Amino acid sequence: MNVAAELTAVLQQTAFVSEKKTLYPSLTPSELVRFSRGFYPTWSDSSVDKYSRLLEIPMQQRFEKLSHGNQTKVWLLLALSQSADLLILDEPTTALDPISVDQLMHVLAEVALDRGCTIFFSSHQLEEVERIAEYAGFMDQGKLLLESRLDDIKNEFRLITAAGNSLPSQTSSQVLSVAAEGDFCRYFVTSDAAGFAAGLSRNGATVTDVAPLSLREIFLQLVQKEQ
Amino acid sequence: MYFWKCWRDTRSFFVVFLMISALMMPIAAVVCVGTGLLENFGSEAFRSTFEIITLFVALALGALGASEHFAASTVHFLFTKPRSRAYFVWTGWVVGCAQLLAVDIVNLAAGAATLSHYGKNPFHSVLFGSVTASQLTAALVLGLCVYCLTYSLTFVLRNGLRGLGASMAIVFGVPFFAIAVRWRWKINFPIPAMPMERLSPLLSNFIWMLVALLFVFAAQLVVERAEI
Numbered sequence: 001m002n003v004a005a006e007l008t009a010v011l012q013q014t015a016f017v018s019e020k021k022t023l024y025p026s027l028t029p030s031e032l033v034r035f036s037r038g039f040y041p042t043w044s045d046s047s048v049d050k051y052s053r054l055l056e057i058p059m060q061q062r063f064e065k066l067s068h069g070n071q072t073k074v075w076l077l078l079a080l081s082q083s084a085d086l087l088i089l090d091e092p093t094t095a096l097d098p099i100s101v102d103q104l105m106h107v108l109a110e111v112a113l114d115r116g117c118t119i120f121f122s123s124h125q126l127e128e129v130e131r132i133a134e135y136a137g138f139m140d141q142g143k144l145l146l147e148s149r150l151d152d153i154k155n156e157f158r159l160i161t162a163a164g165n166s167l168p169s170q171t172s173s174q175v176l177s178v179a180a181e182g183d184f185c186r187y188f189v190t191s192d193a194a195g196f197a198a199g200l201s202r203n204g205a206t207v208t209d210v211a212p213l214s215l216r217e218i219f220l221q222l223v224q225k226e227q
Numbered sequence: 228m229y230f231w232k233c234w235r236d237t238r239s240f241f242v243v244f245l246m247i248s249a250l251m252m253p254i255a256a257v258v259c260v261g262t263g264l265l266e267n268f269g270s271e272a273f274r275s276t277f278e279i280i281t282l283f284v285a286l287a288l289g290a291l292g293a294s295e296h297f298a299a300s301t302v303h304f305l306f307t308k309p310r311s312r313a314y315f316v317w318t319g320w321v322v323g324c325a326q327l328l329a330v331d332i333v334n335l336a337a338g339a340a341t342l343s344h345y346g347k348n349p350f351h352s353v354l355f356g357s358v359t360a361s362q363l364t365a366a367l368v369l370g371l372c373v374y375c376l377t378y379s380l381t382f383v384l385r386n387g388l389r390g391l392g393a394s395m396a397i398v399f400g401v402p403f404f405a406i407a408v409r410w411r412w413k414i415n416f417p418i419p420a421m422p423m424e425r426l427s428p429l430l431s432n433f434i435w436m437l438v439a440l441l442f443v444f445a446a447q448l449v450v451e452r453a454e455i
Contacts, residue, residue: 011309038228
């Protein structure tokens with residue numbers, strides 16, 4: 001598909017939540033729904049009713065009078081009601097309280113399963129990404145550090161803790177970082193952690209733990225390596 | 228729906244402009260009754276008010292057209308809607324143009340009704356003669372040029388006040404520039420609403436209307452290429 005030539009068709013199938021959650025200040029969410037509805041043939045009024053109730057959006061209050069959390073919810077409401085094939089959500093949980101974040105994660109999972117649409121969302125809250133994403137990518141200063149299936153990413157990285165004398169202390173393409181604490185060393189390892197642990201054991205070290213890493217820890221290691 | 232949004236953004240100003248255009252001549256007439264001013268200057272006063280109202284309403288509507296999107300940083304919301312950017316530029320323009328026309332029609336009707344009430348020939352005064360259709364057309368063409376220029380500059384500069392300021396500088400600066408050019412090089416620099424050299428007023432007005440539309444086309448090209 002030529003996106004530039006078929007931009008209108010692409011936009012019709014794309015819902016977008018901007019990082020800047022600003023909308024027309026004098027309009028109420030109801031009026032914003034009225035404004036947006038006419039642009040999308042796939043618009044769903046039942047989704048408006050459902051999500052406005054679920055997210056508890058005050059539909060008759062002017063946008064400028066809404067809290068930041070409710071302003072974010074209005075953006076989400078408009079995006080979800082488009083029934084689009086692709087949802088692009090830039091920091092969709094900004095200013096949301098933990099309950100609303102939880103609700104939103106459920107809604108997104110439900111939408112993805114029911115409609116089979118693709119959700120592309122960016123977030124600094126990696127715990128949220130970990131909860132619902134199927135694919136994940138890490139970006140740092142505009143550079144894509146890693147992009148893969150979430151399960152593959154989580155399977156690839158391990159934290160190996162070993163004790164012993166003359167443990168290796170240098171990083172390599174396999175070892176992202178080494179942290180020494182007394183007789184112990186922690187190795188952040190990518191790819192073939194079992195092989196690396198076996199190598200340590202052969203050299204007389206005692207491998208005390210091989211633990212998986214959270215997305216947050218993986219991201220920090222990758223960024224540190226880049227810097 | 229964007230028509231509705233444009234109308235909603237400008238309707239309060241539009242109502243004020245309508246009231247001013249409807250009431251100005253009747254109020255002036257009531258104040259001047261019995262002084263002879265109506266008979267001597269009535270038509271001329273009407274022509275002047277028509278031109279001034281057209282000019283200032285054109286400036287205001289041009290600046291209001293797209294200013295809210297830039298003031299509230301909502302352009303990214305608007306331009307991710309499945310319509311071409313040209314659609315948004317021209318829809319806003321049509322709404323403003325229709326409002327400008329409505330203000331002028333009301334102004335003309337109110338002026339004609341007022342002058343008819345106080346005299347036999349509403350568009351003729353003793354000292355200044357008759358107001359001609361070509362004079363009113365020239366005022367309308369000037370209004371269209373000013374409106375299109377202000378509207379385009381608001382889009383290009385992404386700010387209603389800056390658009391208005393730049394447009395006012397051009398609108399009020401061009402006559403002085405034209406005078407300077409004529410004084411220095413003996414060339415008649417073309418000004419909207421003034422007949423071009425060797426051209427009939429009709430053709431001249433038609434060319435100025437095309438120029439006005441070119442301003443909006445230029446704004447459309449800029450907006451279509453702009454990173455939002």
